Amino acid sequence: MERIYFDNAATTSLDPVVLEAMLPYMTEKFGNPSSIYSYGRESRLGIENARKSVAKILNAHPGEIFFTSGGTEASNTAINAAIRDLGCKHIISSPIEHHATLHSVEHLHHQGVTLSFVKLLPDGHVDLENLRELLAGSKERSLVTLMHANNEIGNLLDIQAVGTLCKEFDAIFHSDTVQTVGHYPFDLRNTPVHFITGAGHKFHGPKGVGILYINENVKITPFIQGGSQERNMRAGTENLYGIIGFAKALELATAHHEEHSKHINDLRMYMAEQLQQHIPGVTFNGDLYGRSLYTVLNASFPKTEKSEMILFNLDINGICASGGSACTSGANAGSHVIRAITSNPNQIAVRFSFSKYNTKAEVDTVIAKLKELI
Ligand SMILES: Cc1ncc(COP(=O)(O)O)c(C=O)c1O
Numbered sequence: 197m198e199r200i201y202f203d204n205a206a207t208t209s210l211d212p213v214v215l216e217a218m219l220p221y222m223t224e225k226f227g228n229p230s231s232i233y234s235y236g237r238e239s240r241l242g243i244e245n246a247r248k249s250v251a252k253i254l255n256a257h258p259g260e261i262f263f264t265s266g267g268t269e270a271s272n273t274a275i276n277a278a279i280r281d282l283g284c285k286h287i288i289s290s291p292i293e294h295h296a297t298l299h300s301v302e303h304l305h306h307q308g309v310t311l312s313f314v315k316l317l318p319d320g321h322v323d324l325e326n327l328r329e330l331l332a333g334s335k336e337r338s339l340v341t342l343m344h345a346n347n348e349i350g351n352l353l354d355i356q357a358v359g360t361l362c363k364e365f366d367a368i369f370h371s372d373t374v375q376t377v378g379h380y381p382f383d384l385r386n387t388p389v390h391f392i393t394g395a396g397h398k399f400h401g402p403k404g405v406g407i408l409y410i411n412e413n414v415k416i417t418p419f420i421q422g423g424s425q426e427r428n429m430r431a432g433t434e435n436l437y438g439i440i441g442f443a444k445a446l447e448l449a450t451a452h453h454e455e456h457s458k459h460i461n462d463l464r465m466y467m468a469e470q471l472q473q474h475i476p477g478v479t480f481n482g483d484l485y486g487r488s489l490y491t492v493l494n495a496s497f498p499k500t501e502k503s504e505m506i507l508f509n510l511d512i513n514g515i516c517a518s519g520g521s522a523c524t525s526g527a528n529a530g531s532h533v534i535r536a537i538t539s540n541p542n543q544i545a546v547r548f549s550f551s552k553y554n555t556k557a558e559v560d561t562v563i564a565k566l567k568e569l570i
Contacts, residue, residue, distance in 0.1 A: 199514040200558045204398075205347050205375060205492050205549035206518060210441075211400035217444040218402065221437040229434050230425065239436050246443035250407060253450050254377070256384040262408045262426050263439050267374035267395035268296040269419075270408035271341075273430075274370040274391035275300045277416035278339040279309055282368050285336035286310040290322055291536040292351075293343050297372055298532070301341065314342070319483045320351045320537040327358065331365040338365065343372040344392075345379075348533040348547055349482030350492030352376075359388030368414075374398055375489055377407070378449040379457070390414050394446075396438065400551070401445030405438030456552040461490035463550050463559055470563045471495055475570055481534060481545055491550055494534075496543035497570055503544045509569045510546075515562055517548050 201209070221242060227235025229243055243263070251258040264270045275297065278284045287301045291313050305311035315326040322342060331338055340362050345352050355371055362369040370391040373382075377392070378399025384392070390411045397403040410416065410429075422431025449456070471478045481494040497503040507519055519531055534545045548562075 197514040199516060200554075200562060201516045202548040202550060202554065202558075202562065203516045203518050204551040204554075205547065207397045207403065208400045208551050209553065210402060211445060211448060213448060214401055214441045214444045218437040218441040221440050225436075229436060230423065239434075242436060243434055243439050246439045249443045250446055253446055254382040254384050254409065255386070256409055257412055259427070260384070260409050260412050262410060262429050263434060263442070264393075264406045264408050264430060265404055265435065266397075266406035267294075267372065267393050270391075270393035270395075270406050271296045271370070271372050272300050273408055273416075273419040274393070274410070275304070275339065275341055276419060278341075278368045278370065278391075279304055281416045282339075282414065283337045284309075284339035284368050286312065286334045286338045288312050288314055288327065288330050288334075288338050288340045288342075288367075290314050290316065290342055292316065292320065292346055292348070292533040293341065294347055294372055294374070296374075297341055297343065310336075316537060318537075319486065320346070320349050320481070320533075321483060321487065322353060322358070324354070324357060324361065328361055331361060331367055334365070334367075338362075338367040339370065340367050341370045341372070343375075345373075345375040345489040345492075346482065346533060347375050347492070348531060349494045349537065350484070350489035351482045352487040352489055354487070355387060355389060363388050374406070375491075378446055379453075379489070379491065381450070381453065384409060384411075394442075396442040396445055399445050399449045402438045402441040405435050405442045407442070452552070457490050459552060460550045460554070463554055463556060464490060464493045464548075466556060467493055467548060467550075467559045467563070468495075470559060471566070474563055474567050479543070481537060493548045493550075494545060495548065496534075496538075496540075496545045499542045499544050500570075503570050506544055506546060506566075506569060510562075510565065513565050513569075515565060517546050519545060519547070 227239045229239040315323040373392040377394030392409045395406040477498040
C-alpha cells in the first residue's frame with residue numbers, strides 16, 4: 197500500500213541531496229572535530245563552514261549560532277539561562293507552547309520562578325495588549341517565551357511586535373522558531389529577539405540536530421557541562437554529519453523557498469476548500485486565512501462514533517496525520533493546544549501538514565477516504 201504522509205509538522209523526510217552531503221562525514225571524514233591532526237581539522241572545517249552558512253542565511257554572526265541536539269535542547273538552554281544568568285525572575289509564556297517550552301517553564305515555576313500565561317484571542321493568537329499589561333505589571337525582569345508558529349494550529353506570532361514590546365520593558369525574548377526556521381526568511385540582525393531555535397528534521401534535514409541562536413549582546417553560561425565544544429557553550433562531541441545535513445537542508449530550503457511555500461500553501465488551501473465542500477460540519481482551528489504557517493491545516497470534525505476513530509482509520513488506509521503534536525497520540529483530548537483555544541468538546545481535531553513532496557492527487561485521495569470514514 198502506498199502511504200500518504202500528511203504529518204510534516206511532526207517531521208519531514210530527509211532530502212536525498214542532504215543525505216548525499218552528509219555521507220562523506222559518515223565514512224571517510226570521520227575525525228573528531230577536536231583532534232588537531234588532518235582528520236580532525238577536516239571535520240572542524242565542515243562544522244565551521246556549516247555554521248557560517250547557517251548564520252549567513254539567518255543574517256546573524258557565526259558566533260551567535262550554536263549547534264544542539266534539536267529544538268528541545270535549544271529551548272531548554274535559552275529558558276534556563278534567562279533565569280540563571282540574565283536576572284529574569286518572571287516568565288511570561290502561553291498555554292499553547294510546545295512541551296519543550298511548557299514543561300521547562302513549569303519546572304522552573306515549581307522551583308519558585310513566577311509564571312504567567314498571556315491571554316489568547318478567540319482565533320488562538322496571543323493578546324498583545326495582555327502581554328503589555330503583564331510586562332508593565334512585572335516588578336522584576338521578565339523572560340518572554342512565545343513560539344513563532346504554533347505546531348498544531350499554525351498561528352504565526354508577530355515576532356517584531358513582541359520583540360519591540362520586550363525591548364520597551366527590558367525583558368528577555370526567546371522564541372521557539374522550530375516550525376519557521378527553514379520555512380521563512382529570517383533577518384536576525386534586524387529582529388529584536390535574544391534567542392531563537394531550529395530543528396533540522398522539520399525542513400528535510402536530519403533528526404537530532406538543531407540550533408540555538410544567542411544574540412551577541414547576551415552572555416550565558418553553558419547548559420551542558422563537559423568539553424570545550426561549541427566555544428565552551430555546549431559540551432560533547434559534535435553531531436558532525438547532522439550539522440552538515442542541517443546546513444545543507446537550510447541552504448536548499450532557502451534556495452527554493454518561494455516555489456515550495458507557494459506549492460505547499462496551494463495544497464493546504466485546496467484541501468481546506470475540498471473539506472468544506474465534502475465534509476458537513478467541518479471547521480478549522482487557528483487563523484487559517486490570516487497569520488498562519490503555510491504548512492499546517494488543523495480541521496475539526498463533528499464528534500461521532502466514526503470520527504472518533506478517524507486517526508486510526510486513516511492509518512489503516514495508509515494516511516499519516518495526527519491529532520496534535522507528535523508527542524500526543526490519538527484523539528484531541530490529548531492536545532493541550534486545542535483544549536486551550538476551544539471549549540467545544542463535541543469535535544475531533546486532526547492536523548494535516550504538508551511538504552514539498554505532497555501532491556494535489558494525494559489531497560484528492562485523502563478527501564475521498566475522509567468522505568467514507570467520517
Ligand atoms: C514548535 C516545536 N518546538 C519544539 C519542537 C522540538 O524539537 P525537537 O524534536 O528537535 O527537539 C518541535 C518538534 O518536535 C516543535 O514543533
